[in-house]
Structures are given as structure tokens and as C-alpha cells.
Amino acid sequence: MKSTQGTGSRMKPKRIMLFGTGGGSGVTRFLVDSAATHKRLGNFDPMVVFRRKRNPLGQQFIDDLEADDVPWAEVRAAPKIVTITQLRRRIREFRPDIFVVHGHSDHIWGRMAAIRERVPIVIMVEQNIERYVWLQRLRSVALARHTDAIVAVSHGVGENLVRLGHPRHTLHVIHNGTLPGRFDRAAEVPLDEREPAVLMAARFARQKDHASLIRAAGLLRDRGTPVKIRLAGCGSSRHERKVRRLVTEFGLRDQVEFLGPRDDIAALLAQHRVSVLSTRYEGLAIAVVEAMVAGCAVVASNVVGVEDVIEHGKTGWLVKPGDPESLARGITEALGPEGVARAAAGRGFALRYLSMEKIVSDYESLFRTL
Template sequence: MSTPSHASTPTESTDRALRRPRVLHFVTGGFSGATQVAVDLVRGHLAGQSFEPLLVLRRKPHTEQARVDALLSEGIPVEMVAGWAHIATVRQLVKICERFRPDILVAHGFSEHLWGRYAGLLAKVPHLVHVEHNSRERYTWSRTRQMLWLSRRTDAIVGCSEGVKQVLLDKGTPVAKTLAISNGIRTAPFAAAVQHSWRERIPGIIMAARFARQKDHTTLLRAIALLRSRGHRPSVKLAGAGKASARNAAHKLSAELGLTDQVEFLGHHKDVPGLLMTHQICVLSTHYEGMPLSLIEGMAAGCVAIGTRAPGVQEVIDHDRNGLLVAHEDAASLADALERVLTRPEDGERLAAQGRADADTLYTLERMIARYETLFGQIIAGDEPLDLSRI
């Protein structure tokens, strides 16, 4: 384990001994999958009361204040820092750290894990944790060097899947403190899935994903156009906000392909579980992932999960057992998979049932939170080296 960022004074040591350990989670305010994981961990800390948490969001141009307000009204402690300049982000986060005095700062996602850990070092936070949420990020030579320099001063480096962990190791992170903790979802919102017989559901398609360069709405729309030429016209609902430029491009392509009567752009949807549980198919057409929460939620909802053959997705979907994998950027491959499910209900029922069973056992939020809190407990206890087999 790395040496703590600073030695505590007697007063600080006494203060820490008299209160619950404090954990600050720093993440993008773009409400990506990384944001959802950080929010869920804060919820878990509040419910379990083993840790005192604080969520700090880095403001983005598309950060929705209504969603921040919803977290605050729920009782989640949230603060914002500027996102317009890295130096502003670091300075504001240092001030929050000096006031909150966390025992652990958990920096989620690229490039927030860089600025978060710089702030933690400057504020002399005792322990730092880096969580990587994607298998492919824009690591330049300079940022790779920064990441590795920070890794030597970080207690643990977490990949949100085995695939992401391997990417980190390939970049040179220390083996002794690099581990995988799979993302998890709240299964309670999907408890009613068993009441929705798969064959009685709407034979339609849901893709719940923000509009961004990472997601591949283009291939899905082209696959729907191919299905239409084969005589199939399933409804398609695209749930998610994201970047206006990406959303506008998808709108334009949908119109060009003559799909405006089939494809509905829902924006941010407040009841994605309800949407999924009334439809047969969930799709994640993507270029790369870490651990795709939206796909796991679709499985928990009893949908047939269809995803791009990409790191992260391949860990969740075992082809033809609990879902279907399709070739990257291959509209014909995706159209074939969709047609199979739409025309062979016996396959659909089988895949959906196994997918739901896997989501309920392998990817629960409770399991994810327990593993993170075990890790934090080892770090605070000063275990050297970390016992990764117990996490």
C-alpha cells in the first residue's frame, strides 16, 4: 500500500477516532454510469452508517440542476465544483476537502480521477482511491504519465470490471493494489418483472443510454431500417439525455432513414424500470464500456439483452445463454439478433429468464457496496498489502 499522503497531528488522530470514517466521492456531474455508481455508494454508506459520505460533482455544460436538486431532496449530501478549468476544479475541491476532512477520497472516472487525486494530495487527505469506469479513455502520453505517478500515491486502483482491471494493469498500474469490483444495480425496482410475462409484453426495443460519442445509436438506427426492409416494424424508445450534438445527429439520421413513426426520443426518463418491464428487448449498441449498468438493468427487468461485442459488455452477456452479442458497428448483425428474438419467442423467453437470474445474483448493488466498504475498511486499518482475495 502507498504511504499515506500526510502524517496526522494528535488532534486530527483524536478527531478521527471519535467519528465514523469519512469518504468523499468525486465524479463527473454529467450523470454518466460513473455518476450513478458514486451516487449508489453514497446511498449505501448512508444506509449502512459505517461511513460518513459526501458526493462532489464536477459541473459540466449539460449538468441538469433538477437532478442535483433531486439528490439533495433525497437527503444525499452533494456539493459542486467548477468544471470550466482543471485548476478551478482542483482549487475548489481542495477547499471542500479541508472543510470536510475525508479519511478517503474516491476519484471516479477519467479525467476526474486525475484532478480529484491532485486535490486530495494538496489537501493532505490520508488515503486516495482511483475508480476507472471505462475500458477505453483518451489517455495521451502526458495523462498516462500523470496516472502512473498518482498510482504510486494511491492506496487502491479499482476497475469496474475484469476487463477494465486488465486495461489498467496493461498501462502499468501496480498489481498489488489493482482490483476489479463489478458495478451493481438496485434490484428492488425490478421486483415486479415476474408479473410481466415476456410473451405478453410489447414486442419493442428500449435503449437506455446517454447520447455521447461512446454510445452507438447510429448502428441501432441502421439495424432498425434493415428490419423494416424485412417487414418488421418494432417500436423503438431511446431513453437518455446527454450531448445535444449527438442527440441531434441521431434525430437527423432517424428522419433520413424514414423511422420517425417508429423511433421515439424520450430524453431523461424518470421510470426506466417501468419502461423496461413492459418491453421485450433492451439493446446497448456501443463502442466501448466499463460495466454497462443499463444492460444489467434490462436483464433484471426481464428483457432479452442484446449488446455489442465489446469489453465490459462481453463480461455481462454470455452469448446465447443470457443474451445475445453482436458485432461492433455491424447493423446487419444487430438486425439479425433483433429479428431472431422478435420471431422466435421460445428463444426470447429462455434468454430473458436466464438474464434476470444472473442480474439478481451477480450484479446486485448490495454486493458492490459491500465489496467497496470492505476495501475502505482495509485501507483505513492500514492493511499492507491489501488482501484482494477478501474484497
């Protein structure tokens, strides 16, 4: 796998179409921010097409796109033949030179449309460790023969693609990033002026491990060092109910607060000294990147997609996955004097290597090689 480094030269072709989910996930945010950054850098005229989920694209995403004069459209999510047909129509109208599709299974339907419309350059981006059903695996591997480049957002995601049968010779690793300016005001709040509390901003899903955080909170309470835990995010109501039952079972209802979906994550991070991501696996943990840029001390599970971002002992804490004891120990240390030093080092690392301008420059460098 090749690590792609950015350069500053201009390039042709000029038009790029980005395609992925409009469901409000991290992919949606990345599509919006990367398109805006392409526009500001001036090397491309981007357009974003979203596969519409149950609800229309969120107003904040629309406002951000319109502020940077980025055209956008939505196509139906199902049936897939309609998704592909509507996307092909958008491709014919915009006539992109490069088509970049983010996320499973959108990269299957997106590539089908782009290849049939003979877009000169087609790029697939894998955002997570995916468990393909056999038919989608066959489709993705077959489409790889007509895909100019495959991008993985972490080395672990790339190795998973190779195990599934995707070619290594077209594989590149380019991390996800964030817009640092969104978190500048949060970073201005000194760590010792923030509440000595923990924020976990993550959707409720099988992938996330809220349970270990709740158990860690129970351990800290039993040791006489209770810590306020706040959980921001929505997701699966079934998984959220399980977490709520565990909170009740451990007698932590006064200690654990459920905030629901929030669009003020930067302000929330500014209120908390510690950000935790307890998870089973990640593509590239953008929640960790945002917490680092916001100046939090970060404690996260030592899994694929997190280990690319945190250097244990320097920029944060990597703890044993699924181990409440290890997580409790990391939280305790992060709330102590060492938290200030690692938070500062983490912000410095994220600003240097994981800013959206750096990431988009890496994509543009890749485009120039194709």
C-alpha cells in the same frame, strides 16, 4: 488483477468522501446510490462532492441524497486550479479517512487534492476505456505512486490501465451495480404482456452505435418483420442529427421514435420486451444491468464492458459489433420464445452479482485491506 469479495464485518476508518462528475451521467447515479448504500449498511459516514457541469445537480439526485441523509456539495468544473482548491477546502471540512474518486479526468484533479491534504487512503476508480492525452497519462501514472488502490469497473478497463502504465499490483476489479428496488415494478410485468418493441437507452455519442441499430431496423422492415425502435437519451446534438438523417434515409420515421432525455427509465423498460445496447466500447454497461434487472431480454454488442455482464446464450445475446445483420438476428430471437428464458436468467444473474449492496460490500472489503 484481484476480484474483491464482500464481507459483513464492521470496519474503521469511518468517513468516506466520494468525488466525481455531477453532470447526470451514470457516474453521478453511481455516486448517489453507492453513498446511500454505504449509509444504510452503517459502516461509513459518506459525503459526496460533485464537479459541477453546466447545470446544477439534478433535483432527483438531490432528493435521493436527502432521503438518506447523505451530505453533498459541488465544486466548480473549471479552471482546474479552482476545482482543486475548492475540493481541498471540502476535504479539510469533512476530514475523510478514505477518498474515492470516480472517472477520468476527475480522478486526476481529485487525487491531486486528496494527496495534498494527506487523506490516509486514496482510491481511483476508472469507469471507462479512456483515451488519455499524453499529459493526463503522465499525471495519472505519476499520481498512481501515491494511490493506495486503483479500481477498474471491468477486466477490459483494467487491462487498458495497465497498458497505459498504471501498476497492476494495486489494481482491483469491482463492477458497477444498481439498486434493484428501482426496477421491481418493471420486473413484475411479464415479458409477453409488454410491447414487442425495442428500447435503446443511451446518450448520443461517438462511443455508441445507434447507426447499426437503425440499419438493423431497416433489414427487419425489408424482411416483412418491422419492429418499433425507441431511442431514449440526449448527448451530442451532432451525433443525434446523424442518426435522425439515417432514419430518414432508410424511410424509418414511422418506425423509429426519439424520446429525448428521460428520468422514467424503469417505466420505459417495463413497456418493452427487448433492450438493446449497440456500442463500440463500454466501461461496465450499466444500461445493460438495469435492463436485466427490469426483466427485459437484452441484446448488446460483444465488446469490453458488456462481455463481463452477459453470458451469450444464457442471460442474453452478444452480437458482433457494428454488424446490423447480427443485431437484427439477435432482436428477432429475443422477441421469440427464447426471450422469456434468457430474460429470467439475466435478471437472476444481475440480482445476485450486480446489486448495489453487493458492489458496495466489495468496496468496503477492499477498504479493510488497505
